[in-house]
Every structure is written in structure tokens, then in C-alpha cells.
Amino acid sequence: MKPHLFILCLVAPVLAGGGVARAEDDQRDGLSLSLGVAGVYRPEFKGSKDYEFKPLPFVGLRYGLGDRYVALEGPSLRANVLSGQVLEFGPVISYERGRKKDIKNLAVRRLGEIDAAVNVGAFARKRLKVGAGDLTIGVEALTDTGKVHKGVLATAGVGYDRQLNDRWNVSANLSATWADRKYMRTYYGVSGAGAAASGFSPYVASAGIENVEVGASLSYRISDRWSALALGGYRRLVDSAADSPIVARGGSANQGQVAFALLYNF
Known part of the structure; x- marks a missing residue:
């Protein structure tokens, strides 16, 4: 089981990144478990110009039976049915962090908290052998x-994963996320009351592409049980998200993330 699959979803949630486990790993029946700790440097909330460092626990869990599996990938639990x-397809449930009340930006803080969300839906992905990688x-x-x-959101992505040798693995990914009006207004809209409290102009966010994202990771197998991982990602907010005063005046459309992790594979 590739450790960076789970951390990539934790840090930069993209669907089809280079962190997708190789087919030979997926074919292994039974239970696989990874535990560890990660240090993540990320924006405080969507569109924030202020960053936070978070030490986070890591849990990677996968149960395979032939081509079918159930896997905990960072904040997402998915099952291939x-x-x-030929194709992986099935249900997925995913955790999405919100906006806390103790953020540094006073104007955005006055807009109020946004609770964490639990999203459900479906995924599909296709893996192809290309050169020495997937x-x-x-x-x-x-x-x-x-x-x-x-609301509703949808992500499309492409990733490439290559095993350099018996210890080193590198991956890269590109994705884009679309969101409907309800989703965009929750995270990027400013109501009349919010405008009065924050000083921002009222803003009604509309449906469209929320962001485009690129990322890369490098993992190293220290031993049969221990692995280390470094990864980085860059997300650009676009369209209605980038035009929001939360982003344009109080934050930044440029969103970066980096993470380092140490993992133990059972």
C-alpha cells in the first residue's frame, strides 16, 4: 500500500493524483494498515493569505478482495465495487474542513464560522500503464x-506515478474542481449582514470552476515497515471564488501547501 495516497488526499484533496496506489498493491487481498504523523503547512481557510502549521495523525486503511476494495484515503473513505x-467505480464519503473562529483575519472572522462538512458521492478512475509508471x-x-x-462539487484530475527504484517513488498530479451556487456562496459569498460586520462589499458568488491545482510528492522507503514522504501542492482559485472580497481583499487566490510525514506500515 502506497503511503502517499492517503497523505495526498489529506493535504491536497485531489481525486486522481500520482499518489494512487499501483495495481499490484491493489490486488493484494486482506487488510493493510499504516499509522504515522504528518506536519502540514497550509492556508487557514479557503482563500486565506494566512497560513498555519498543523501536526496531524495519519491513518491509512485498506481492505482488498480481488479487484474490489474499501480504503480510507486521508479524509475520504471509498469503495471500488x-x-x-477496466475501471474503478463506487461510493465515497469525504470530510471537508471549514473556517474556524480563531483565524488571524479579523474581517473574515466577523463573517462567522463555517462548520466542517461531510460530503458523499461517487468516484470513477481509470489506470493505464505509460512507460515505467502509471x-x-x-x-x-x-x-x-x-x-x-x-451544494454539489465535482473534481476531474490526471496523475502520474513512477517507482524510480526499490526505495524512491515520485508522483505528480493536475486537477480542477467545479462547484454549484450553494457551495460557492457558503465559502465565498458575503451577505448584507456580513458586509456590515466585516467591511467587505456584499457579494453573491456564482457556480463555476472553483480552483485548479497541481501537486507532486516524493516518498522514500526506509525499511520494509517505515516510509518517509514529502509533498507540495499549489491551488489557484478562479472565477467567482477569486473575485470574492474574502479572497480579493482579505486573502489570496494563490494557495500553497506542503507536508512531511513519517509512516509505519503494518
Whole structure:
């Protein structure tokens, strides 16, 4: 089981990154477990110009039965219900962090908290052997299970993963995320009351592409049980998200993330 699959989803949630595990790993039946700790440097919230460092626990869990599997990948739990290796498809449930009340930006803080959301939906991805590595193309659609954003978002991505030797592995990915009006207004809109409290102009965010993202990771197998990982990602907010005063006046459309992790594979 490749450790960076789970950390990549934790730090920069993209569907089809280079962190997707190799087919030979997926074919292994039974339970696989990884535990560890990661240090993550990331924006405080969507569109923030202020960053935070977070030490986070790591749990990677996968149960495989032939081509089918259930896997905990960072904040997402997904299950492939198809066999035959032609396509992976199945349900997914995912955690999305919100906006806390103790952020540094006083104007955005006055807009209020946004609770964490639990999203559910479906994913599909196809893996192809290209040269010495694996090319993965995938899509994922999610909707809110509660009353946080009550919207829909969809991500499409492509990634490439290559084992350099018996210890080093490198990956890269590119993705884009679309979101509907409800989702965009939750994270980027400013109501009349919010404008009065924050000093921002009222803003009604519209449906569209929320962001485009690129990322890369490098992992090193220290031993049969221990692995180390470094990764980075850059996300650019676009369209209605970038035009929001939360981003244009109070934050930044440029969103970067880096993480380092040490993992133990059982």
C-alpha cells in the first residue's frame, strides 16, 4: 500500500493524483494498515493569505478482495465495487474542513464560522500503464450530507506515478474542481449582514470552476515497515471564488501547501 495516497488526499484533496496506489498493491487481498504523523503547512481557510502549521495523525486503511476494495484515503473513505481492472467505480464519503473562529483575519472572522462538512458521492478512475509508471484519470462528484453548504462539487484530475527504484517513488498530479451556487456562496459569498460586520462589499458568488491545482510528492522507503514522504501542492482559485472580497481583499487566490510525514506500515 502506497503511503502517499492517503497523505495526498489529506493535504491536497485531489481525486486522481500520482499518489494512487499501483495495481499490484491493489490486488493484494486482506487488510493493510499504516499509522504515522504528518506536519502540514497550509492556508487557514479557503482563500486565506494566512497560513498555519498543523501536526496531524495519519491513518491509512485498506481492505482488498480481488479487484474490489474499501480504503480510507486521508479524509475520504471509498469503495471500488467493480472487478476486472477496466475501471474503478463506487461510493465515497469525504470530510471537508471549514473556517474556524480563531483565524488571524479579523474581517473574515466577523463573517462567522463555517462548520466542517461531510460530503458523499461517487468516484470513477481509470489506470493505464505509460512507460515505467502509471497514468490515472479520474472524476469524483460529492454533495453535502448536512446543512453546511448544501451544494454539489465535482473534481476531474490526471496523475502520474513512477517507482524510480526499490526505495524512491515520485508522483505528480493536475486537477480542477467545479462547484454549484450553494457551495460557492457558503465559502465565498458575503451577505448584507456580513458586509456590515466585516467591511467587505456584499457579494453573491456564482457556480463555476472553483480552483485548479497541481501537486507532486516524493516518498522514500526506509525499511520494509517505515516510509518517509514529502509533498507540495499549489491551488489557484478562479472565477467567482477569486473575485470574492474574502479572497480579493482579505486573502489570496494563490494557495500553497506542503507536508512531511513519517509512516509505519503494518
